[in-house]
Amino acid sequence: MVWKDIQLTFNVDVSHKKHVLKVAGKLLRNFRTYLANCHLKDENGNYLDSPPIQPPEQYASMITEDVWRKFVAKRMDESFQEISKKNKERASHSNKYPYRASRKGYARLEQEMIKKSGSNVTSVPRQELWKNARVNKAGEIENENVQQVWDKCELLSQSIHPEDITDARSDILSQALCVPEYPGRVRGVGFGVTHKDYFPPKKRHTQQEHDLLIAQIRDMSARMARMEKEMLSLRQKDSSDSTKKLDACNSSGKGSCTIPSNSFPEGVSCCKLFVSSPLLCLVAHGKLHNIQSDTLHGRSLPNGHVKVSIDVVVEPDISLPIPNMDDDIMTIRQAIGTFVAWPINLLQVADADSTISKKKGVNNINDSIAPKAKNRGKMVIQRTPRTIIRRNLPKWCNYLSLHLKLKSTESLPPIEMEKGIFGLDEHKEIVNGEVIGEVIDHGWLGAATISIYIGYVINIREHGLMILVV
Incomplete structure (x- = not known):
């Protein structure tokens, strides 16, 4: 009405x-x-x-x-x-606790406090709002009763977490005032605010929802137990299958999966790369760089590993045996165009013709093969035929390239990079025949070549020095 x-x-x-x-x-x-x-x-x-x-x-x-x-x-x-x-x-x-905010009201007082804080705070605790409504213009508490309540609030705030406050009875201000909260309003927050508005009730699940949740948990536990049994049986089967396949590789005449590093042919040779987990499978074709006293990105190779470069990807999303954390290279796909360490027992030396599957229109291993849209998982690097002498280069470049190619085991003295360029206090890069060949032959650049060039550019920018790095 x-x-x-x-x-x-x-x-x-x-x-x-x-x-x-x-x-x-x-x-x-x-x-x-x-x-x-x-x-x-x-x-x-x-x-x-x-x-x-x-x-x-x-x-x-x-x-x-x-x-x-x-x-x-x-x-x-x-x-x-x-x-x-x-x-x-x-x-x-x-x-007993006189209100001193005049006609401003709790709502405007709260907005003023939030604006002064200058942060992402969207609300003010009730005890602080209550206290600020009872201070003088200088922000000081003059009433002794108000000061006693505020001291209790500060003491309680150290032991009560905001998440533990679920209703007015558990609120810090109510406990400090020792006065019961009356229905229909909430003390210290202004007119029109009810208990449901300030202390929203938590949703209570029905017995049907509780039973459904318990049933889902039990079902998940049973499925996890079945999956663990299946994984255990697969691992046992995988270990036996892997042993058989590795023995077959050892007995085949095309290559070896478990031969020591000193039995590999010296120099660069084609190879197949495998992983053993979860199953033994071929993941990529590449090149084995078996060079005496070789390093990988300025560091010594781990024991039982050799240096390889990936050319053709078979399984692009498989993780590398040893990820390159410095360059954030974690998968086979990301390792194209750089060098990685590969376990000796998961590598098989192969003929050059077996590295890349024959495709229509491709007659040479050095031809450029672009990945097709229907088969993007297999990626092939573009290779440029290398020559010993290039007429368009200075003589000293040709002599240096020829010297390092004829003596592939030798390298130039390591180049010390300035501190802080890569976030390291000490960082050195080694210049060998492969680094020189990448630049002179206009081939794919490795991590070492790019790192040296970055240091060269930073030296020019900061010091104005035209430093030759080779």
């Missing part, structure tokens, strides 16, 4: 109905209190022995005689007067 009358008079959206009715109820209670104080009480605030039977003349058009008689009967009832007396005593306690 009240909401319909309000809509007839004012243009108010339905979303504001709850708030408007709250304000209307508060105004109605204030009006009833005003009528009782002015027409049912004397100057001392005591109820009259013979209250008026008729409503006041100024409100006669609004209040009927029947409504007035019921109002007077309720106000003159002793039980109502006793409840009213208790409420007055309770309201008088509010002067």
Whole structure:
């Protein structure tokens, strides 16, 4: 009825109905209190022995005689007067902690505190908001009672975690004030905020949802147990199959999977690369670089490993046996165009013709083979035929290239890189025949060649020095 009358008079959206009715109820209670104080009480605030039977003349058009008689009967009832007396005593306690934020209100005070903090904070704890509403202009607490409550709040905040506060009874301010929270409002946050708004209830799962969750957990546990058994049986089968396949490789005449490094042919030769986990399978074709005293990216090769370069990828997403953490090279696909370390027992030396499968239109191993859209997993590097002497290069470049190619085991003194370029205090790069060949032959550049060039560019930029790195 009240909401319909309000809509007839004012243009108010339905979303504001709850708030408007709250304000209307508060105004109605204030009006009833005003009528009782002015027409049912004397100057001392005591109820009259013979209250008026008729409503006041100024409100006669609004209040009927029947409504007035019921109002007077309720106000003159002793039980109502006793409840009213208790409420007055309770309201008088509010002067113990006087509010000093004037007409600003808790909502505007909270916005002001958030703005001053200048951070991503979206709300202020209730105890801090309550305290700031009771300080002077200098931000100091003058009332001793307020100071005692604030000291309790600081002590409780050290032992109570914000996630443990689920309702008004567990709130820090309620425990510090030692006063129960009344329904319909929340102390210290302003008008219109209810307990459900400030302390939203946590969703409680029904018994059906609980039983469904338990059933899902049990089902997952059973599936995990079955998967563990299957993996264990596959590992046992894989170990036996791997042993048979490795023995077959050893007995074949095309190559060897487990021969020592000193039995590999010296120099560069074609090879097949395998992995043993989860199953023994071919993952790539490449080149074995069996050079005495060889290093990998400036470091010594691990025991039982050789230096290889990957040309053709069979399984691009398989992880490398030893990932290159410095260059963030983790998979076979990412290792194309650089050198990696490969276990000796998972490498098979092969003929050059067996490295790349024959395709239509490809007659030479050095031809450029672009990956097709239907078969992107296999990638082939473009190779450029190398010559001993190039006429368009200076003589010293040709002599240096020829010297290092004829004596592949030799290398130039290591180049010390400046500190901080790659985040290392000490970093050296070794220039050998392969590095020189990559530059002179315009081939694919390895990590060492790129690192040396980066150091060269930084030297020019910072020191203006045209330093020759070879």
